[in-house]
Amino acid sequence: MRARCSLAVAAVIAATAAASADAIGDCERHLVETARKQGWTIQSFVIERGASLTVNRFDDQVGSQRVSTEYMGFARLADASGSRRAAFVCLHAGAGRRAVYVGVLPP
Numbered sequence: 001m002r003a004r005c006s007l008a009v010a011a012v013i014a015a016t017a018a019a020s021a022d023a024i025g026d027c028e029r030h031l032v033e034t035a036r037k038q039g040w041t042i043q044s045f046v047i048e049r050g051a052s053l054t055v056n057r058f059d060d061q062v063g064s065q066r067v068s069t070e071y072m073g074f075a076r077l078a079d080a081s082g083s084r085r086a087a088f089v090c091l092h093a094g095a096g097r098r099a100v101y102v103g104v105l106p107p
Contacts, residue, residue: 022095023071023092026092026099027047027102028046029099030090031102040079041079042079043078043079047074047088048074048075048076052073053072054071058070059094065091065093066094066097067093068092068097069092070089070092071089071090072087072089073087073088075088075104084107086104086107088104088105089103089105090102
């Protein structure tokens with residue numbers, strides 16, 4: 001019985017980590033897609049995982065849009081002028097949904 005409970009807990013932890021990784025990747029893709037539509041010369045946006053990443057479980061309405069999680073931290077942003085470390089915020093709608101907003105703060 002204990003072994004089954006341990007396996008169930010491990011599976012939930014693994015699923016939560018995978019969902020979080022998918023959401024972070026979605027934030028990366030959302031910024032690149034949105035920036036290109038706006039005419040930026042962005043080449044890549046890669047969020048730093050680890051201690052610099054803050055995950056805030058929000059789960060509330062922002063205007064008419066549901067937001068489940070705020071991701072804040074630093075990312076490596078590459079564009080025509082080179083590569084730099086930039087602070088960002090991403091509002092994500094949750095598992096099975098997409099990033100709602102990704103913003104890069106000015107240096």
